Amino acid sequence: MYIKQAFNVLHEWWRYLVGFIIIFLASQIGSIPFIIAVMFKVVANGGDIETIQDPNVMMTILDSNLTLFLMLLSFALGLVATYFVVKYFHKQPFVELTTSRKKTDWGRVFFGFGLIAITTIVVTGLDYYNNPEDYVLQFDLVPFLILAVIAIVMIPMQTSFxxxxxxxxxMQGLGVVTKTKWIPLIVTSVIFGALHLANPEVDKLGNIIMIYYIGTGFFLGIMTLMDEGLELALGxxxxxxxxAALLVTADWTVFKTNSVLKDISEPSAxxxxxxxxxxxxxxFLLIMAWRYKWTDWGGKLFGKVEEPVVIAEENNQNSNYIE
Known part of the structure; x- marks a missing residue:
């Protein structure tokens, strides 16, 4: 099983705590170039640095493409840190953090990608057709091409991180520590949603949007546990x-990009x-369940994570030897 295989590597609880701290610090270091660039621009224009304490204001100082690139750097560095923590601190092959299969199933990655991509394009197209007054066509070839390059390279790093x-x-760390599946599912989903509290969408729509963010965390977590791997969630x-970054933007979203469309409607919560x-x-879950023949929903979402018998016996022998 996806979580259970973490028992085969160095999985003490303190390793996950230290590893998480290392990953968090690395991602924060990755945000420094963005902060420096914003401060330099403000000072060069004779502005007051105190005026950019609001994160939402910081997002408007630089060119939108440069802002997107610098903003996503922190996620790229966090992804690199995750790789090294897993590989060298836990002695775990990175593929075992990706899936319970012998190798990454790229077909699953592309299926997950295509499912939401097609849905988003169709829904946005229908809304544009029915409510054209809510959109402005802002397509500009050169800025869009620059955006496309940045987005195609950097956004998968952000989402993969x-x-x-x-x-x-x-998910694996909490699973092997608590020996449950539902605890890591709940904890990771709530934390994932809570980290979006700083997004401008929360200020605009209110806390009701947290239902979407936390719900998305649960959706991706269920997908991972049922499919015994990250491939569908990654895609x-x-x-x-x-x-979203390429197709439509709005003044109140976290991604303010040179996209094809700009939504000028007043959002409602x-x-x-x-x-x-x-x-x-x-x-979406039903479609994936049908395609990949998911079974035993109760066991995969709420069952126990049991340490392999061989590993447990070896640990007991080692403990007896030490005593």
Whole structure:
């Protein structure tokens, strides 16, 4: 099983705590270039540095493409740190953080990507057709091509970092420590959602948007546990963020990009905010369950994570020898 295989490597609880701290610090170091660039621009224009204490204001200082690139650097560095922590601190092959299969199933990655990409394009196209007054066509070839290069390279790093950290590293770590599946599912989903509290969407729509963020965490976690690997979650998350960055933007979203469309409508914190969690996500899970023949939902989501018998016996022998 995906979580259970972590028993085969160095999996003491303190390793996951130290590893998480290392990964967190690395991601924070990755945000320094963005902060320096913003401060340099403000000072060069004769502005007051105190005026950029608001993160949402910082996002508007630089060119949007440069902002996106620098903002995503922290995730790229976090992904690199995750790789080294797993490989050298836990002595775990990175493929075992990716999947319980012998090698990464790229077909699953592309299926998850395509599922959300096609859905997003179709839904956005229908909304544009029915409510053209809510959008502005802002396509500009050169800025868009620069955006496309940055997004295609950097956004998968951002989404992969989040998946490897939450549905991978923390899911396995909490799983082997608590020997449960539901505890890591709940904890990683809530933390994943809570980290989006700083997004401008929360200020605009209110705390109801947290239902979407936490619900998305549960959706990706369920997907990972049922499929015994990260492949579907990696593809889905990358497809969601990449298509969103390229297709449509708004002044109140975290990704303010040179996308094809700009949404100028006044957003409402109504049913449409939680509709993906209540309607789309269950449909997506049913499609994946049908395609990949998922069974034993109760066991895979709420069952115990038992340490392999051979490993347990070896640990007991080692303990007796030490005594």
């Amino acid at each position: 989040e998946e490897y950290l939450f549905r991978g590293y923390l 889905f998350h990358a497809g969601n963020n990449l298509i 109504g049913f449409d905010v939680i509709a993906p969690v209540l309607i789309l996500y269950p449909i």
